[in-house]
Amino acid sequence: MTTSQTTFEERVDRLYRRIHTLLERGETRKAQTILQALLPADQAEIFSELDDDEQLQLLQGLAPETIADILEHLEDEEAAEIAQRLPPERLADILDEMDPDEAADILGDLEPQEADHLLDLLSDEVEAEIRPLLLHPDETAGGIMTSEYLALGQHMWAEKALKAIREWSPDHDYLYYFVVDKDGHLLGVVSLLQLIKAEPKTEVKDIMDPNVISVRVDADQEACAKLMAHYDLTALPVVDEENRLVGVITIDDIIDVLEEEVTEDIQRFGGSEPLDKPYLLTSPLEVFRKRIGWLLLLFVTEMFTGTVLRHFEGVLAQVVALSFYIPLLIGTGGNAGSQTTSTIIRAVAVGDLDVDDAWRAFRHEITVGVLLGLGMGIVAFLRALSWGSSVDIALTVGIAIWAIVTWANSIGSLLPLLAVKLKIDPALVSGPLMSTLVDATGLFIYLSVAKFILHL
């Protein structure tokens, strides 16, 4: 029993150090004993921290069930990498022990011939479970569903259904069971609790809930995740185009999907294309490819700053001190814009805000912008004076910063909502994009204010 006062991360980290030390000393058996006593999630966590040689050392002599558990809890790409380093016969024994959906994920990451060869080595029953799963693209309902489910016939008595469930003995505990007609068409859902509460001789169709929410096998995984989160579902049936039950998505798969999607959003928001694999498994060249496009695009946009500066060359030449404030002004504008877009993008993602609220969000941010601009403008004015600038220049800086922050907040609120309107991912209106847009326009505002106040 574990009531964690130290966090599980700390505990796992301590265990990792111990196993690492034992492996270094060559005490492999001892390391294996410690590992085997842990929960699979922890085994996988520790395993992925070890280097390649240590992993192979540890795998020697572990039972296929244990390795299957570990691979199931690793990220797909990492599991596939380890699988490739094992002899085919041993890997087949391990795949035999795995959840069909996890085994299919690994096979899907291997070369086609290799995967075919392995499927031949599997027991017929397991092969039959895995093969259909391989047909579906990774990021669809079909790609994340499991084929380990038990469908109940609509005319089954409750007691017979319970007997079937008892005999089925799946790897996991399932709470919900789906009801089908004789051709496999999805009719409803029934919970284990409903079954044990029902009169033994009631037909399943009389206790099931016919309002079952399902998804098509080709539905996008993110849509499935949102659906399950929205309706608080722990299991989601997957059907083919004729509404025949073909699989079930479980909540633990969905938490992984939600995590993936957030990762993509955050990377986009940081101004790069999302990586396809965990960070350390992505080569620098791949990272380069994911980032250079955005960097170039922003570079081109940023070049307008040069155009603006040239346009005001005369002003800058007359009062060189104006240029000292350039980074400060456009930096503050970019920061205010980034604050705004991050808030708006997230509010859209969690459903607090949508296109219809654009006007309200805009008014909100204009107000915030005016307030923030006022605060920052006063600070900047005083700072400029204390730096020995003239009152005119200080006034220019103060007014410019007020206008720039207000402007940054306005476009920071409108652009993500415009993206939603155009059905573009609002996370593309990243912090870097905002700073870049505000840089050129901010310079224009600043130097126009300067021209006016300083009569240049």
Added chain:
Amino acid sequence: MTTSQTTFEERVDRLYRRIHTLLERGETRKAQTILQALLPADQAEIFSELDDDEQLQLLQGLAPETIADILEHLEDEEAAEIAQRLPPERLADILDEMDPDEAADILGDLEPQEADHLLDLLSDEVEAEIRPLLLHPDETAGGIMTSEYLALGQHMWAEKALKAIREWSPDHDYLYYFVVDKDGHLLGVVSLLQLIKAEPKTEVKDIMDPNVISVRVDADQEACAKLMAHYDLTALPVVDEENRLVGVITIDDIIDVLEEEVTEDIQRFGGSEPLDKPYLLTSPLEVFRKRIGWLLLLFVTEMFTGTVLRHFEGVLAQVVALSFYIPLLIGTGGNAGSQTTSTIIRAVAVGDLDVDDAWRAFRHEITVGVLLGLGMGIVAFLRALSWGSSVDIALTVGIAIWAIVTWANSIGSLLPLLAVKLKIDPALVSGPLMSTLVDATGLFIYLSVAKFILHL
């Protein structure tokens, strides 16, 4: 049965428009009929889109159970706001119908006297369930757990346990049941499936899993969420300091917590303090307060750019054209830095990276930085030439951008990991902070390169 081809968001949006139109026309009953036919999650979604008057109009005459369902599916603050607009007697009827943990959340958001008055209006049984929940701070295990659970005695026979579960009839389907001794100390966990598979006369303690993971009632909600996600738990028992079972956290609460935490991370990453409430419920003044601190801090940091520019005043005065490239160079550096930190921060959050990997991450990013810098440097060199700058200046710009990007990637990888090392939230190393840091140091790099190449 719904197999959604159109997304549920689209369907809900259509229904919202219909209900909105009916309410405008004064056809309240019709609007209510449509609403009542929907699932609670959808009812809440539509409800929160309506304005205050429409909400009140719709609530008139709805059954307390329906309103309870709606309030349960709204965000806490929104539910509390609506609750406050209802007469106390009616609100009490509604709270009576709600899950105790959700009812407690609403009461916790009201004024203490108001909450006390409402508790007195509730049935004794419900009051007894809710009162203890009010003692725990919102963001702890105690704050998100429910007191609706059924503890099984260790010496109960399986058949008696099943009978107890059957008679209990909770609002939700529960799969896992927790086993306690006569003093309520947590001993283990048993699933409904295990109970129906067991021999009727087996004692619960002989089929339960004694390796049950639990949390203390004062544990942080984020730690609970991470624990449940890590171990794929759908229910997490909460115990007091003497290991007595006091509540259960369910997976649907955890998805909300994970969402909240991601929202905080994204807002921090955008360079502001996270908001406490949904965006449109936060007043501009509150938003102002959450943002001004960071904006000022970044402003102070950004002032170093002024210092650097003054230091190189002579260089800038001699070659005015150099200043045209300033925003372009520091902008690109800031963008590269923001790309890096966002990737690193997220890799840390999902556990792909930790402090021990700092050296690997650093080498990774140096390589990426050198490559990106090279690409951007060449582009910048050519662009400067085509803008009519001299070869020397173009070379200065190209080399400077190469050095700045490499530098930005290095500190972009190290700072978040340093934050982790110092036990600070790495999301504080936001995009704006990176741009700001890179601005001053980037200027220094640029003007030093200029001084060297142009022999100034």
